Amino acid sequence: xxxxxxxxxxxxxxxxxxxxxxxxxxxxxxxxxxxxxxxxxxxxxxxxxxxxxxxxxxxxxxxxxxxxxxxxxxxxxxxxxxxxxxxxxxxxxxxxxxxxxxxxxxxxxxxxxxxxxxxxxxxxxxxxxxxxxxxxxxxxxxxxxxxxxxxxxxxxxxxxxxxxxxxxxxxxxxxxxxxxxxxxxxxxxxxxxxxxxxxxxxxxxxxxxxxxxxxxxxxxxxxxxxxxxxxxxxxxxxxxxxxxxxxxxxxxxxxxxxxxxxxxxxxxxxxxxxxxxxxxxxxxxxxxxxxxxxxxxxxxxxxxxxxxxxxxxxxxxxxxxxxxxxxxxxxxxxxxxxxxxxxxxxxxxxxxxxxxxxxxxxxxxxxxxxxxxxxxxxxxxxxxxxxxxxxxxxxxxxxxxxxxxxxxxxxxxxxxxxxxxxxxxxxxxxxxxxxxxxxxxxxxxxxxxxxxxxxxxxxxxxxxxxxxxxxxxxxxxxxxxxxxxxxxxxxxxxxxxxxxxxxxxxxxxxxxxxxxxxxx
Amino acid sequence: xxxxxxxxxxxxxxxxxxxxxxxxxxxxxxxxxxxxxxxxxxxxxxxxxxxxxxxxxxxxxxxxxxxxxxxxxxxxxxxxxxxxxxxxxxxxxxxxxxxxxxxxxxxxxxxxxxxxxxxxxxxxxxxxxxxxxxxxxxxxxxxxxxxxxxxxxxxxxxxxxxxxxxxxxxxxxxxxxxxxxxxxxxxxxxxxxxxxxxxxxxxxxxxxxxxxxxxxxxxxxxxxxxxxxxxxxxxxxxxxxxxxxxxxxxxxxxxxxxxxxxxxxxxxxxxxxxxxxxxxxxxxxxxxxxxxxxxxxxxxxxxxxxxxxxxxxxxxxxxxxxxxxxxxxxxxxxxxxxxxxxxxxxxxxxxxxxxxxxxxxxxxxxxxxxxxxxxxxxxxxxxxxxxxxxxxxxxxxxxxxxxxxxxxxxxxx
Numbered sequence: 006x007x008x009x010x011x012x013x014x015x016x017x018x019x020x021x022x023x024x025x026x027x028x029x030x031x032x033x034x035x036x037x038x039x040x041x042x043x044x045x046x047x048x049x050x051x052x053x054x055x056x057x058x059x060x061x062x063x064x065x066x067x068x069x070x071x072x073x074x075x076x077x078x079x080x081x082x083x084x085x086x087x088x089x090x091x092x093x094x095x096x097x098x099x100x101x102x103x104x105x106x107x108x109x110x111x112x113x114x115x116x117x118x119x120x121x122x123x124x125x126x127x128x129x130x131x132x133x134x135x136x137x138x139x140x141x142x143x144x145x146x147x148x149x150x151x152x153x154x155x156x157x158x159x160x161x162x163x164x165x166x167x168x169x170x171x172x173x174x175x176x177x178x179x180x181x182x183x184x185x186x187x188x189x190x191x192x193x194x195x196x197x198x199x200x201x202x203x204x205x206x207x208x209x210x211x212x213x214x215x216x217x218x219x220x221x222x223x224x225x226x227x228x229x230x231x232x233x234x235x236x237x238x239x240x241x242x243x244x245x246x247x248x249x250x251x252x253x254x255x256x257x258x259x260x261x262x263x264x265x266x267x268x269x270x271x272x273x274x275x276x277x278x279x280x281x282x283x284x285x286x287x288x289x290x291x292x293x294x295x296x297x298x299x300x301x302x303x304x305x306x307x308x309x310x311x312x313x314x315x316x317x318x319x320x321x322x323x324x325x326x327x328x329x330x331x332x333x334x335x336x337x338x339x340x341x342x343x344x345x346x347x348x349x350x351x352x353x354x355x356x357x358x359x360x361x362x363x364x365x366x367x368x369x370x371x372x373x374x375x376x377x378x379x380x381x382x383x384x385x386x387x388x389x390x391x392x393x394x395x396x397x398x399x400x401x402x403x404x405x406x407x408x409x410x411x412x413x414x415x416x417x418x419x420x421x422x423x424x425x426x427x428x429x430x431x432x433x434x435x436x437x438x439x440x441x442x443x444x445x446x447x448x449x450x451x452x453x454x455x456x457x458x459x460x461x462x463x464x465x466x467x468x469x470x471x472x473x474x475x476x477x478x479x480x481x482x483x484x485x486x487x488x489x490x491x492x493x494x495x496x497x498x499x500x501x502x503x504x505x506x507x508x509x510x511x512x513x514x515x516x517x518x519x520x521x522x523x524x525x
Numbered sequence: 526x527x528x529x530x531x532x533x534x535x536x537x538x539x540x541x542x543x544x545x546x547x548x549x550x551x552x553x554x555x556x557x558x559x560x561x562x563x564x565x566x567x568x569x570x571x572x573x574x575x576x577x578x579x580x581x582x583x584x585x586x587x588x589x590x591x592x593x594x595x596x597x598x599x600x601x602x603x604x605x606x607x608x609x610x611x612x613x614x615x616x617x618x619x620x621x622x623x624x625x626x627x628x629x630x631x632x633x634x635x636x637x638x639x640x641x642x643x644x645x646x647x648x649x650x651x652x653x654x655x656x657x658x659x660x661x662x663x664x665x666x667x668x669x670x671x672x673x674x675x676x677x678x679x680x681x682x683x684x685x686x687x688x689x690x691x692x693x694x695x696x697x698x699x700x701x702x703x704x705x706x707x708x709x710x711x712x713x714x715x716x717x718x719x720x721x722x723x724x725x726x727x728x729x730x731x732x733x734x735x736x737x738x739x740x741x742x743x744x745x746x747x748x749x750x751x752x753x754x755x756x757x758x759x760x761x762x763x764x765x766x767x768x769x770x771x772x773x774x775x776x777x778x779x780x781x782x783x784x785x786x787x788x789x790x791x792x793x794x795x796x797x798x799x800x801x802x803x804x805x806x807x808x809x810x811x812x813x814x815x816x817x818x819x820x821x822x823x824x825x826x827x828x829x830x831x832x833x834x835x836x837x838x839x840x841x842x843x844x845x846x847x848x849x850x851x852x853x854x855x856x857x858x859x860x861x862x863x864x865x866x867x868x869x870x871x872x873x874x875x876x877x878x879x880x881x882x883x884x885x886x887x888x889x890x891x892x893x894x895x896x897x898x899x900x901x902x903x904x905x906x907x908x909x910x911x912x913x914x915x916x917x918x919x920x921x922x923x924x925x926x927x928x929x930x931x932x933x934x935x936x937x938x
Contacts, residue, residue, distance in 0.1 A: 312806060331809065334809075336809050342807065344807060350803045350804055350806075352804055353800045353801045355800050355801075364804065367793050368793075378789060378793060
């Protein structure tokens with residue numbers, strides 16, 4: 006049987022870069038093909054060609070054996086190709102029906118919108134594929150997972166046969182990801198075909214029928230999940246063997262560095278985000294904070310680093326009270342901060358690498374004498390750090406905006422780790438990074454821990470927390486439900502805690518009294 | 526590849542060049558050129574002679590059009606710089622009086638450039654720190670009238686005291702007019718564009734009230750008294766030449782602001798806050814303070830424009846003060862891409878055009894307003910470089926973004 010979609014020799018050049026180099030690809034009806042590759046490997050470029058956002062320099066596209074020219078998304082939709090983008094394209098104040106209809110409106114006589122008919126069709130699609138979407142709800146009112154299903158409905162509504170999904174799991178919680186995989190399997194079972202773009206190994210192993218690995222714009226291999234393992238895939242992606250498991254030794258505990266007592270933080274609307282939590286982090290250990298995004302972790306970190314003010318409680322770092330201290334005071338105590346949103350908080354994107362490397366030390370000697378900045382010292386510092394932290398940049402005067410996500414993160418890591426630090430607060434340190442960069446940043450963090458630095462690691466990636474942390478705290482609705490030793494819990498335990506269920510996990514702890522309290 | 530050698534020693538001119546040439550020095554020149562061409566066509570379109578000429582024959586009409594455009598711009602040039610033949614003759618003759626007469630337009634243009642320079646710098650510096658100071662005109666008013674007040678009130682001071690005092694009071698007044706919107710923005714989030722516009726109205730009407738009221742010259746209605754001789758800025762030549770030291774103060778100011786912005790920790794903070802206030806806060810920079818400071822300094826520099834005009838050119842204030850310098854200065858700053866040293870060039874462009882336009886009107890009958898249209902056209906083309914690129918079939922500048930990122934942005938936008 007002819008493949009439903011075939012790409013032959015697709016090549017796309019950008020100034021100075023060969024983004025796609027003679028890529029051949031076949032997609033069969035009813036299969037999930039995973040495109041696996043690091044950030045910058047050329048996956049998204051390839052899919053944008055298929056979706057008509059770019060035109061290829063060379064190569065042909067066949068749908069059902071017929072050659073097609075795709076010059077715009079409209080052409081793509083006519084050919085039965087639809088795309089779910091990483092960031093949704095929905096209008097928050099419109100209903101599901103209005104969003105789905107947009108661009109393909111059902112009309113009644115006289116050009117009046119026929120919402121009823123459209124909403125009926127959406128209902129049908131939703132039932133057919135088990136999508137559980139109410140056509141009359143506002144986008145604003147539904148969860149991110151449901152919004153993604155609305156995006157899928159948009160494609161099915163336009164009779165797409167081939168669905169391209171660009172990093173669909175990036176915005177979802179682990180539970181929503183499982184849900185999504187079920188839906189994807191359901192879709193292919195009913196005859197649709199899916200191309201699934203990702204850089205997460207676990208996901209391709211779980212849901213793909215076939216895996217194509219792309220590196221530097223070239224197809225470097227094709228495997229099925231049954232015949233592949235994580236290490237092999239990672240090596241194919243990065244081009245060298247990668248250490249997926251973090252090697253670390255028993256932690257050597259020191260004094261308490263960060264001490265938080267009864268901390269409560271409210272947001273701008275006076276809603277409680279962090280609810281009366283207490284914990285401490287000692288020198289030489291990593292305390293991981295797990296939890297589904299939006300359970301108060303962001304506010305906790307922003308409060309500890311002085312970016313927002315706490316409502317009540319006590320925070321001390323190295324015995325010094327830093328409740329309501331500003332970021333500079335906290336930084337000068339020897340606290341490093343890897344912020345959750347590196348582009349928004351961590352970097353001045355338009356500024357050169359060398360300036361970003363002194364973003365919070367520019368005023369200190371030797372970078373400044375009085376108020377005059379010493380450009381030579383700043384440059385020297387940048388050269389050293391670019392070497393030591395292997396930051397791939399065209400030069401130290403290049404703007405950070407031109408660097409890849411992994412290298413941007415390395416700029417932050419280099420800046421923060423090159424100071425003498427006693428406490429590291431890292432929030433989602435590897436979000437959106439490729440395998441190679443993740444490995445690198447994990448290794449650096451373990452190094453810091455072994456040097457006797459206290460580390461607070463906040464991450465929504467459960468694997469990351471479990472691998473790095475010595476103790477794990479789970480946050481749920483602003484509270485810390487439990488702090489457990491990392492060796493003592495399983496992923497399932499943590500999953501339950503993340504969902505707010507405490508009974509089971511407490512039973513495993515060695516305090517029988519507590520169990521009774523909870524059970525009774 | 527990580528270790529590209531970078532030169533440590535850079536001179537200001539090189540930095541200026543790098544800054545302007547970064548993506549679009551060509552665009553700027555083409556924008557100016559296109560603006561001139563279109564401005565010429567517009568000038569022709571307003572002339573009755575052209576229509577009569579076209580009535581005779583098409584060829585005649587074209588000839589008249591070209592002739593008019595040539596005459597317009599050549600008289601603009603003569604008005605701005607002087608008559609080339611006279612200048613050469615004066616240089617050959619070496620007689621100082623003839624030389625002064627020949628070069629008078631040039632020095633007059635520098636006089637007009639001075640307030641453009643101060644206000645352009647004020648706005649450029651504000652932009653760098655992320656504040657959009659539309660209030661330069663009002664700050665100029667306050668600077669002018671308060672410097673004038675200091676000029677006629679204090680008597681018997683030596684110039685060395687009197688001039689800095691009057692300048693200082695003018696800066697203070699302008700700074701105050703910048704401080705309020707800055708403070709409001711930093712503390713309440715009130716947008717500085719709205720508030721500086723409102724402050725403009727307060728300044729205009731306050732000045733009008735002062736001139737007709739408390740500051741009115743007892744001998745002449747609706748005018749202030751003349752300032753004391755001791756407050757006059759130094760003039761290089763005898764009257765009627767008005768070229769005064771203010772121009773060099775402005776140049777010094779440009780260098781000072783450039784140094785402050787690019788060589789000091791303060792400038793680092795200003796620019797960081799301007800580019801990313803969130804990351805600045807993360808880095809421990811007090812962005813509230815920086816915002817207030819930026820608006821205040823910006824206001825003070827704009828106030829200097831008014832002060833130098835008062836102390837160097839007008840010596841008194843009359844009611845019809847409206848200069849428009851403060852508004853044109855937005856264009857001056859934008860044209861210079863907010864680089865303090867580039868502002869020197871763009872301020873001269875505007876100053877010379879404005880200064881030359883009088884002669885142009887005299888010789889061709891084309892209204893001075895055509896200069897405003899010309900300036901507007903240039904700004905329009907610079908603000909919309911896509912038009913220039915389409916007209917001249919220039920390529921899009923290659924973005925520094927990696928293709929993958931660029932692709933992602935595109936598909937997400």
